[in-house]
Amino acid sequence: MTIRAKILAAAAAALLVGTALPAMAVTLRYANQGDLKSLDPYTLNETTTNAHLGHIYEGLTKRGRDLKVEPGLAERWEVSDDGLTWRFFLRKGVKFHNGNPFTADDVVFSANRVRAQGSNFQTRVPSDAEFVKVDDYTVDVKLKKPNPILNYQWDTWYIMDKEWSEANNTAAPTPAAATSPSYSSLNANGTGPFKIESHQPGVKTVFKKNPDWWGKVEHNLDEIVFTPINSDATRVAALLSGEVDVIEPVPLQDIQRVNSSPNAQVLTGPELRTIFLGFDQTRDELLFSNVKGKNPFKDPKVREAFFKAIDIETIKSRVMRGLSTPSALMIAPELFTYSKDFQRPKYDPDTSKKLLAEAGYPNGFEVGMDCPNDRYVNDEAICQAVVGMLARVGVKVNLMAQPKAQYFAKVLKSGNYQTSFYLLGWTPGTFDSHNVLYDIEGCRDDQSSSRGESNLGNYCNKKHDELADKILVENDKAKRDQLIKEAFQITTADYGYIPLHQQSLSWGVSKKVKLSQRADNSVLLYWAHKE
Amino acid sequence: MLAFIVRRIFQAIGVLLAVGIIAFSMFRFAGDPVNQIVSIDTPAAQREEVRRSLGLDDPVPIQFARYLGGAVQGDFGVSYQFRQPVSDLLAERMPATLELAFCATVFAVVFGILMGVYSGLKRDSTLAKLFQTVSLIGISLPTFLIGILLIYLFAVTLGWLPSYGRGDTVRIGWWSTGLLTSTGLLALIMPSITLGLFQMTLIMRIVRAEMMEVLRTDYIKFARARGLTTRAIHFGHALKNTLIPVITIVGLQLGSVIAFSIITETVFQWPGMGLLFVQAVQNVDIPIMAAYLMLVALIFVLINLAVDILYTVVDPRLRSTIRQPA
Numbered sequence: 001m002t003i004r005a006k007i008l009a010a011a012a013a014a015l016l017v018g019t020a021l022p023a024m025a026v027t028l029r030y031a032n033q034g035d036l037k038s039l040d041p042y043t044l045n046e047t048t049t050n051a052h053l054g055h056i057y058e059g060l061t062k063r064g065r066d067l068k069v070e071p072g073l074a075e076r077w078e079v080s081d082d083g084l085t086w087r088f089f090l091r092k093g094v095k096f097h098n099g100n101p102f103t104a105d106d107v108v109f110s111a112n113r114v115r116a117q118g119s120n121f122q123t124r125v126p127s128d129a130e131f132v133k134v135d136d137y138t139v140d141v142k143l144k145k146p147n148p149i150l151n152y153q154w155d156t157w158y159i160m161d162k163e164w165s166e167a168n169n170t171a172a173p174t175p176a177a178a179t180s181p182s183y184s185s186l187n188a189n190g191t192g193p194f195k196i197e198s199h200q201p202g203v204k205t206v207f208k209k210n211p212d213w214w215g216k217v218e219h220n221l222d223e224i225v226f227t228p229i230n231s232d233a234t235r236v237a238a239l240l241s242g243e244v245d246v247i248e249p250v251p252l253q254d255i256q257r258v259n260s261s262p263n264a265q266v267l268t269g270p271e272l273r274t275i276f277l278g279f280d281q282t283r284d285e286l287l288f289s290n291v292k293g294k295n296p297f298k299d300p301k302v303r304e305a306f307f308k309a310i311d312i313e314t315i316k317s318r319v320m321r322g323l324s325t326p327s328a329l330m331i332a333p334e335l336f337t338y339s340k341d342f343q344r345p346k347y348d349p350d351t352s353k354k355l356l357a358e359a360g361y362p363n364g365f366e367v368g369m370d371c372p373n374d375r376y377v378n379d380e381a382i383c384q385a386v387v388g389m390l391a392r393v394g395v396k397v398n399l400m401a402q403p404k405a406q407y408f409a410k411v412l413k414s415g416n417y418q419t420s421f422y423l424l425g426w427t428p429g430t431f432d433s434h435n436v437l438y439d440i441e442g443c444r445d446d447q448s449s450s451r452g453e454s455n456l457g458n459y460c461n462k463k464h465d466e467l468a469d470k471i472l473v474e475n476d477k478a479k480r481d482q483l484i485k486e487a488f489q490i491t492t493a494d495y496g497y498i499p500l501h502q503q504s505l506s507w508g509v510s511k512k513v514k515l516s517q518r519a520d521n522s523v524l525l526y527w528a529h530k531e
Numbered sequence: 532m533l534a535f536i537v538r539r540i541f542q543a544i545g546v547l548l549a550v551g552i553i554a555f556s557m558f559r560f561a562g563d564p565v566n567q568i569v570s571i572d573t574p575a576a577q578r579e580e581v582r583r584s585l586g587l588d589d590p591v592p593i594q595f596a597r598y599l600g601g602a603v604q605g606d607f608g609v610s611y612q613f614r615q616p617v618s619d620l621l622a623e624r625m626p627a628t629l630e631l632a633f634c635a636t637v638f639a640v641v642f643g644i645l646m647g648v649y650s651g652l653k654r655d656s657t658l659a660k661l662f663q664t665v666s667l668i669g670i671s672l673p674t675f676l677i678g679i680l681l682i683y684l685f686a687v688t689l690g691w692l693p694s695y696g697r698g699d700t701v702r703i704g705w706w707s708t709g710l711l712t713s714t715g716l717l718a719l720i721m722p723s724i725t726l727g728l729f730q731m732t733l734i735m736r737i738v739r740a741e742m743m744e745v746l747r748t749d750y751i752k753f754a755r756a757r758g759l760t761t762r763a764i765h766f767g768h769a770l771k772n773t774l775i776p777v778i779t780i781v782g783l784q785l786g787s788v789i790a791f792s793i794i795t796e797t798v799f800q801w802p803g804m805g806l807l808f809v810q811a812v813q814n815v816d817i818p819i820m821a822a823y824l825m826l827v828a829l830i831f832v833l834i835n836l837a838v839d840i841l842y843t844v845v846d847p848r849l850r851s852t853i854r855q856p857a
Contacts, residue, residue, distance in 0.1 A: 031695075035810070037612050045570040120569055122577070176568040176581050178614045185614050200623075201613045202810060203802040204696075229695055229800045230810065233679045237694040241686040374813075405562025405815045413575045414563060414582070429572055439572060450574045 025222040026530050028513065029244040030523065031229040035202050040184040041158035042119040042173035045429070050156045051522035052226065055207055056097075057158030057190035060088055060107065061151050065516045065527065067334065067431060069151060073102060073159055073191065083146030083475045090137040094214045096161040097188075097195045104133040109162035109171075118175025123429075124157040126150070146473045148480065152430045164189045193217065193526045194224060202228060219528050239264050239508045245530060246515065247508040248523050252321050252378060255506060264510050267517045270325040270502040272332040273427040275376055277310075277386065277498040279303060279420070282444070282458035286420040288368025288398065296365060297420075297457070303495035304345075305355035309393040310386060311347045312500060319381045323504035329488055330499050331428060331436045334519055338485045342492060344499075352393045364394025370422040371399060372407040377503040383423055397421070417456050424456065425503070427520065433484045437468040441491050459496035539839065543832040550828040551602075554821055555595045564611050564815040585611070598821060608818035612811070617822045621804055626706050627697055628796070628803030632788045634719050635727035635795075640781060643731040647738025648770060654743065662735065669732040674791070678725040678798035685721060693718045695800040726795040730784050734777055741773035782838055786831040 034048040041053045062072035074088040094102040111131040114121050129150075130142040141150070165171045170184040178185070188196045193215065194207040207224040227244070229235040232251045238244045240261050250258055255266045279297035280286055286295050296302045312326040326344060333339035356364060371383035380401040387397040402410075411419040428435035443460035444452035451465070452458065467487040474480040491497065507523065509515050514529040565582050582588055586597065601608055607617040646666075650659035669677075686694035698714030700707040709715025745751060746769055754764045793805035800806065804823060811819035 035612070038614055043614070044568070045573070117580075120573060120577075123572075123574070174614060175584070176611070176614075179609050181609075181615050200802075201615060201620075202807065227696060227800065230806075230813075231797055231800065234682060234695050234798055234800055237679075237682045237687050241690055241694050243686070243694055403562065403813075405567060405813070406560075407562075408566040408571070409563030412566065412571075414565060414578055426571075435572075450576075453575055454572060 026220055027223040027225060028221050028246065028525060028528055028530050029225045029227070030246045030248075030525065031227050031235050031238055031244045032248050032523070033228070033230060033232075033235065035228045036199075036205055036226065037201060038174060038185040039188045039196065039199060040170075040174040040182060041160065041188075041190075042114050042121050043176060043185065045120045045156075047427075047521055048523075051524060052205070053158060053188075053190075054156070054192065054522065054524060055194040055224065055526060056188045056192045056196055057160070058192045059154045059157050059159060060090075061154045063155045063431075063518075063520075065518060067519060069155070072155065073107075077151070079475075083148070083473075084143050086141040086143070086150060087134070088139045088141065090139065091214060092137055094191050095212055096164065096191055097210060098161070098164055100161050100163050100189075102159070102161075102191055103136045104139045105136075106159055106162045107131065107139045108133050109165070110157070110159045113160065113165070113171065113173055114157055116173055118178075119173040120176060121157060124153050146475050148473075148475045148477070149430055149432050149434065152432055158190065160184075161189050193219070197223070219526050221525065221528060221530060224525050236508065239510065242510065245510040245513045246523065246525070246528070248506075248521075249377075250506040250508040252323060252504075252506065255321070255323070258508050263512075264508055267507045267509055267515065268323055268504045269517050269519060270332070270334075271427075271505045271521050272334060272431070272519045273376070273425045273503060273521075274327055274330055274332060275324075275379075275382070275423065275425045275500045275503055276327075276330060277306070277500065278422050278424060278455075278457040278459070279306075279497075280417070280457040281460070281496075286367060287418060288400075288420045290366040291361075296359065296361060296367075299359045300495050301355045301359040302361070303498075305352040305359070305393065306390065306395070307495050307498045308345055308348045308355070309352040309395070310389050310498065310500075312344065313347070314389075315382060315385050316501065319378050319385050320501070320503070323377075323506065324501040325504075326501045327499045328492075330426070330440060330491065330497055331433050331488075332502055332519070335428065335431050336433050336484060336488075337481045341485065342488065349389075349393050356393060356395070361394075364396065366396040366398065367421050368398045368400055368419075370407060370411055370419040371401045372404045372423070373401040375404040375407070376423075376425045377506075379423060379425075382500065386423075411456050413453055417458070419456055422456060423500075424454075426454070431520070433488070434468065434471050437464070437471065437484070437487050441487075441496060442468060459491070459494070461490050461494055461496070464490040535843075536836075536840065539836050543829075543836060546832055547825055547828055548599075550824055551599065551821065552595065554824045555598070556591060558815075558817050558820065559591065561812065561817075561820070562815045564817060567814040567816075568611055598818075602822075602825070607822040610811070610819050611816045612814045617818045620807060620819065621822060621826065622705065623707075624802060624804045624807050626708060627801060628789060628792055628805060630708065630710060631719065631722055631726060631792055631795070631801060631803060632785070634723040635725075635788055635792075636730065636781060636785065637727075638723045639727035639730035639734055640777070642727075643734025644738050644770075644774075644777065646731075647735040647773075648742060648765070650735070651739040651742025651746070652765060654739075666732040666735055669728040674725060674729070674794045675798050677728060678721070678795060681721045681725060682798070692721055697802055722795050722799045722801050725798065726788060726792055730781075730788065733780060733784070737776055737780060738770075738773050741776060742769055745769045745772050779838075782834065782841075786827075786834045789830055790827045 032048060036052045041057050059072050060074040062070045064070050073091055075091045077086055077088045079086050108131045111125050114124055115127055128144045132140040134140055168183040170182050174182040174185045193210055193213045195210050197206040197208040199205045205226045209222050235247045236254045239247045242263055250266050258264050258266050281297050283295055316324045316326060328342040328344040329339055371380055373380040383399055387399050390397050409415050411422055426440055438451055439454045442451035443465050444455055444458040464487050467483050471480055471483045505521055512531040516527040565578050568581055569578055610617050610620055646662045650662045653659050682694045685692040697709045698718035699712040700709045700715055701711045751764060754768055793809055796803045796805035797809050808823040
């Protein structure tokens with residue numbers, strides 16, 4: 001080796017060492033189908049967005065790996081005996097990313113901001129709840145009527161910094177219809193375990209570890225790089241080639257391949273979302289049917305016949321490739337104590353035919369079915385299976401599968417509920433039964449109330465609604481669960497809906513990474529370990 | 532000449548208006564933007580508020596007029612999904628698309644000409660036959676399939692190239708470029724091949740046919756008779772003359788390369804305008820869709836205008852017909 005070569009080699013070695021050191025930092029690369037569209041935590045209430053922002057922002061409460069409510073920015077809380085005053089004791093010594101201290105003022109400010117016009121999270125905090133600052137680290141919430149689940153959604157009501165928001169002219173939430181970009185939609189200042197390093201909407205977001213975070217660090221990451229990858233095949237390829245460490249979701253047909261690859265595997269588990277079928281039970285004549293002058297779905301026998309005609313095990317094995325959990329209730333078993341007391345009626349096409357004949361349709365009838373084709377796991381394939389099964393009992397279903405953009409425009413209230421028979425999925429935002437009893441199963445008859453707004457077919461039972469009202473204000477958990485059970489018994493007996501299954505979560509994870517999977521499909525990387 | 536250009540500019544404005552009107556009337560079938568903006572359990576009253584403030588209650592012609600009014604002043608509205616001005620988003624994404632289109636064109640031209648010349652000169656060799664087969668595949672396989680196949684071969688199996696994205700980029704003013712970093716250059720290879728393959732095939736076939744045609748002509752025979760080297764004949768005389776149609780094709784195809792980069796960008800998660808457009812369609816983001824379609828129309832119109840003007844410059848015979856429109 002000449003002297004020059006030696007010098008060169010030494011220089012190269014020094015360079016390598018020099019560049020190798022910062023490379024020791026642990027970077028986790030994560031790709032999701034969806035985007036992080038706004039950094040303003042009150043703009044869009046959607047699981048993926050909420051989970052992303054959960055790395056930067058924190059609520060007064062948190063939810064653990066098992067979804068239990070835990071203390072977050074509030075260390076503890078007390079409820080008065082009448083249930084009308086909740087006192088929250090805030091954590092001391094917490095700092096926002098810009099160094100500002102976290103105090104009661106921020107909580108009161110955030111409570112007003114989250115309920116302001118333009119927020120997509122107005123239901124997080126009851127509109128008539130009054131937030132009173134007792135001292136810098138104590139806040140009282142005064143209610144007009146008791147609310148046992150007041151803080152159930154507070155893990156995603158993220159607390160913002162009053163001073164920062166006001167200084168940056170972003171004290172009002174960025175509305176969905178904003179005509180100019182607001183500061184908070186591109187910048188963030190939370191208290192969470194990670195900070196935003198850079199954010200390019202729709203392209204790339206980089207999170208850096210927050211060294212000053214108050215909590216016990218349960219990850220070993222220095223950096224998270226998030227990239228949306230829309231194309232399924234590309235997302236899977238990026239995982240298999242090791243360019244990303246975590247992807248969500250893995251399409252069902254690719255699970256086998258990921259699992260057989262040397263460097264990645266798929267984490268699966270039942271998701272909280274319930275996929276179900278619903279009927280138009282309100283119109284006197286169905287919109288899309290050959291039955292004229294009457295609505296067959298008003299007859300519980302027809303609904304029962306439909307229920308019993310569906311072979312859920314076949315849907316599970318053929319359509320969902322074993323990755324679904326058939327369901328007897330309109331809420332996931334994880335979210336309701338007495339779920340086990342409910343059983344699906346058995347698949348029984350003969351009874352189904354008999355019931356249809358009794359209802360006056362011995363030769364069946366024709367009905368149109370609305371189904372999204374890009375919203376839930378294998379949604380269109382499920383609908384096709386249902387069409388085939390109903391054909392066997394004589395019902396001819398005309399399937400109208402469509403992209404979600406068209407589907408929701410048609411079947412929701414904004415589209416005047418134009419559907420006769422449909423497939424939908426629902427996760428109660430509160431992780432509590434009342435949400436299902438109110439939004440999905442409540443009667444739609446009172447125009448001034450928001451009850452039943454997502455009850456597309458207007459299943460209605462007054463006794464059920466009375467129970468729902470009691471459940472709303474019942475503070476005793478045992479009593480409350482009993483009431484919920486009664487309410488679900490009514491819907492089940494009415495065959496108001498056909499719950500199908502819990503679809504499966506499927507996250508692709510590099511073998512170098514250890515991750516906790518939460519049933520609400522929030523990919524939370526503050527529990528991630530990477531070798 | 533000036534009158535011709537002015538007339539063409541008026542025609543171009545007409546084309547843009549037509550594209551705008553067609554696009555705008557089609558958007559009603561894309562779905563309801565409000566549902567993409569709010570979450571599924573958003574109360575109806577709030578949905579109505581969003582709808583009202585976005586002006587979606589107004590009849591389509593009024594919405595279109597309002598859009599045009601803004602567009603004339605360079606304001607293309609605010610994206611529904613990102614809450615950013617559309618012009619900013621497009622400007623942010625434009626370098627990615629243009630660099631990709633540029634590299635794809637360079638790839639298509641270089642390899643198209645090389646392969647075309649080779650298979651024109653040695654049309655019976657095995658390699659020439661292989662080129663023919665490859666070109667058939669290039670023409671008949673859909674772009675996304677080619678992209679996926681490349682990804683699985685070079686990213687997953689061999690691990691040589693990145694499967695998605697643009698790699699590291701460097702900012703020069705408002706232009707972000709991937710041409711100056713090693714990861715950026717690596718990331719360009721597969722998307723460029725995918726996007727350029729069709730063009731490459733086209734060029735290769737034209738060059739091959741033209742080469743074979745030209746080699747039969749008299750002046751090549753005379754050149755041979757004069758004792759010029761084979762190399763001089765092939766490249767100095769024959770190739771030069773085959774390049775004229777190639778230049779025409781490349782020019783005309785440039786617009787398509789930019790417009791059809793949509794599929795390539797989706798497959799490779801290439802953060803360009805095409806990907807932005809696809810995401811906009813999924814989310815019924817009308818301002819982005821409208822602006823992108825108008826932009827693509829503008830690119831086509833400008834290229835055609837340039838080609839027309841260049842023709843008259845090149846071929847004086849055309850000028851007389853321009854002066855007297857039929």
